[in-house]
Amino acid sequence: MEHLHNCGSCGKYTMEKACASCNTETMLPRPPKFSLEDKYAELRREVKKEGLRKKGLY
Numbered sequence: 001m002e003h004l005h006n007c008g009s010c011g012k013y014t015m016e017k018a019c020a021s022c023n024t025e026t027m028l029p030r031p032p033k034f035s036l037e038d039k040y041a042e043l044r045r046e047v048k049k050e051g052l053r054k055k056g057l058y
């Protein structure tokens, strides 16, 4: 399977290293070392926990 790169600027998928539309450097949508999505999910969990703590439920 080809490696599709994702333009961080306009969100288009391309196999080029630069976006054909806006010439922004593209990147792989899922970096192997960490996932930005997971990082945010973890942050959301922390915020939720903090909210429960303030209500005295945690």
Ligand SMILES: [Zn+2]
Binding pocket: 007, 008, 009, 010, 011, 012, 019, 020, 021, 022, 023, 024
């Ligand atoms: Zn672009």
